[in-house]
Amino acid sequence: MAVARRARGYAFLYLPLAIVVVYSFNDSRLNAEWVGFTLDWYRKLFANDEMLTAAGNSLLIGWSRAWCRRCWDDGGVAMHRYRLRLLPVLVLTPIAIPEILMGVSLLIFFVLLNFTLACSR
Numbered sequence: 001m002a003v004a005r006r007a008r009g010y011a012f013l014y015l016p017l018a019i020v021v022v023y024s025f026n027d028s029r030l031n032a033e034w035v036g037f038t039l040d041w042y043r044k045l046f047a048n049d050e051m052l053t054a055a056g057n058s059l060l061i062g063w064s065r066a067w068c069r070r071c072w073d074d075g076g077v078a079m080h081r082y083r084l085r086l087l088p089v090l091v092l093t094p095i096a097i098p099e100i101l102m103g104v105s106l107l108i109f110f111v112l113l114n115f116t117l118a119c120s121r
Contacts, residue, residue: 027036045051 023031023034024041025037025039026034027038027040028034
């Protein structure tokens with residue numbers, strides 16, 4: 001039962017990707033029906049320098065993000081293992097800062113619009 005459920009889950013995730021890969025070799029411009037096999041789309045892709053630059057930038061950003069996340073995770077494990085007193089501050093600061101920034105920015109916005117605030121006289 002669990003194996004069937006897992007197989008349906010993987011099919012739900014990966015079957016659309018497989019269909020896109022198969023239809024990327026289609027000779028039709030609209031991909032509404034299968035016309036024939038071609039590699040022309042990939043020739044055009046690899047001839048386009050802007051697309052290759054964009055793909056390289058995406059890979060570089062993804063790799064950099066993964067590396068930064070790895071370093072952040074290692075630091076979190078070290079802080080948890082050694083029970084630093086700074087850990088609650090580092091955990092709670094990203095949670096509290098958005099509300100503080102929103103409050104300050106709304107205050108500045110209302111003051112610039114000359115709104116009378118409830119606490120001012």
